[in-house]
Amino acid sequence: MGKYLVAIDAGHGINTAGKRSVKLSSDLYIDGVLIRKKGQTIKEYEWNKAVSEYLAAALKRCGINTMYTADMTGKTDIPLNSRSNTANKKGADILISNHYNAIGSSQAWQSRVKGLLVLRTKNASSKSIRLGKLVVKHLEKDINYEYSYGLMRDVDMSGFTLAILRQTTMPAILIEYGFMDYWNEAKLMLDKKHQEKCAEAVAKAVCEYFGITYTEKQEANKTKYVRILQDINIHSKPDFDAANVIGKVTAGGAYTIVEKVKRTRTDMYKLKSGVYITASPKYVEVFEK
Numbered sequence: 001m002g003k004y005l006v007a008i009d010a011g012h013g014i015n016t017a018g019k020r021s022v023k024l025s026s027d028l029y030i031d032g033v034l035i036r037k038k039g040q041t042i043k044e045y046e047w048n049k050a051v052s053e054y055l056a057a058a059l060k061r062c063g064i065n066t067m068y069t070a071d072m073t074g075k076t077d078i079p080l081n082s083r084s085n086t087a088n089k090k091g092a093d094i095l096i097s098n099h100y101n102a103i104g105s106s107q108a109w110q111s112r113v114k115g116l117l118v119l120r121t122k123n124a125s126s127k128s129i130r131l132g133k134l135v136v137k138h139l140e141k142d143i144n145y146e147y148s149y150g151l152m153r154d155v156d157m158s159g160f161t162l163a164i165l166r167q168t169t170m171p172a173i174l175i176e177y178g179f180m181d182y183w184n185e186a187k188l189m190l191d192k193k194h195q196e197k198c199a200e201a202v203a204k205a206v207c208e209y210f211g212i213t214y215t216e217k218q219e220a221n222k223t224k225y226v227r228i229l230q231d232i233n234i235h236s237k238p239d240f241d242a243a244n245v246i247g248k249v250t251a252g253g254a255y256t257i258v259e260k261v262k263r264t265r266t267d268m269y270k271l272k273s274g275v276y277i278t279a280s281p282k283y284v285e286v287f288e289k
Contacts, residue, residue: 002065004210007092008056009164009174010070011048011099013077019044021180021189022106028187032281035190044180045074047100047189051177054199055096062207062215067092069164084167094131094171094209096202097164100189101176110181115147116140117176121165122155128171134205135173142201143194146184175202222288224257226269230283235276238268249277257286 012019021042028036036042049072056066067090069083087095103113118136120128132151140148154162154174165172177198178185188194200217207214228249235244238261249255256272260279267279278284 002063004093004212005065005067005091006059006206007067007069007087007090007095007168007170008052009083009087009095009097010045010052010068010072011097012044013070014043014045014074015077016045018105020106021102021186022109025109025183028190030187030191032285041106042180042186042189044100044189047177047195048098049074050192050195051098051199054196055098055202058200058203058217059206061217062203062212064206064210064212069095080163081167084164088167088169092168092170094127094206095164095168095173096135096206097172097174099174099176100178100180102180104181106181108181109183110179114179114182114185115149116143116145116178117149117157118151119154119157119162119165119174119176120151121161121172122153124153124165125171128165128173131171131205131209132173134208135175135202138201138205138208139175139177139198142204143198224286224288225254226257226271226277226284226286228253228255228277228284232277232283234271235268238263238270238276240266240268240278244276246275 023041024036024038027034027038052068059066069086070078101117103110116136116139118132120132129151136148136150154165162174165174178188180186180189204214228251231248231250233245234247234249236246237244258270258272261268261270261276268276269279270276
């Protein structure tokens with residue numbers, strides 16, 4: 001049983017009106033997999049829920065207790081005063097509310113406003129300010145943001161105070177991790193690796209706030225294999241130059257991956273035998289055992 005309790009507020013619910021991205025201008029692929037089709041949207045809830053669950057897992061690993069203020073099934077959009085009351089009654093030490101931003105009604109893509117924004121309420125305690133600054137520090141360090149607003153007062157950004165921050169009795173902040181109407185950030189909303197990376201950055205900030213050592217996630221040591229989908233060339237070097245072609249591998253074969261070689265354009269896999277093949281998901285797929 002940990003010493004501290006963190007209330008995690010998973011932002012807006014699945015049915016909150018208007019809280020979604022602009023309609024996608026093209027199919028969205030992540031790591032070669034179709035995630036969302038052209039013309040569809042990404043609901044803010046999908047980000048809020050995922051990053052909140054990753055944050056809870058990270059804090060638990062660090063010995064910190066957590067609670068949710070929202071209905072994580074998405075069936076009910078819990079009112080803000082109920083969320084605040086729940087955190088207050090449970091005696092949470094801090095509250096973190098997770099969100100994704102937009103400058104308008106997300107009817108069209110825009111390129112002017114982007115980046116990280118962390119909010120604290122008007123007349124917030126020094127503890128809220130310290131928590132907010134730590135979260136900004138770790139997110140700016142770990143996430144490659146094009147721009148950061150840093151920590152701001154809610155009233156200065158929106159013209160009014162935010163209920164989830166105003167009505168809670170513990171230090172509280174609200175994080176806007178990006179903009180749903182800015183394509184470069186909207187496309188990250190369903191990227192599990194980005195969701196987890198953001199959550200881990202916030203967990204580092206929370207650990208520093210409480211004076212607890214952050215415990216890194218231990219990755220499972222699984223062997224990665226590549227399955228060949230179409231006949232492709234094998235290369236003696238991580239280069240697609242024809243002079244480096246030394247043979248072919250046929251569709252249906254499976255081989256052990258030693259490493260992924262980053263290249264300017266298409267990456268390559270180095271196989272256990274020492275040869276190289278394309279890493280394009282059009283021709284190969286990766287699996288683990």
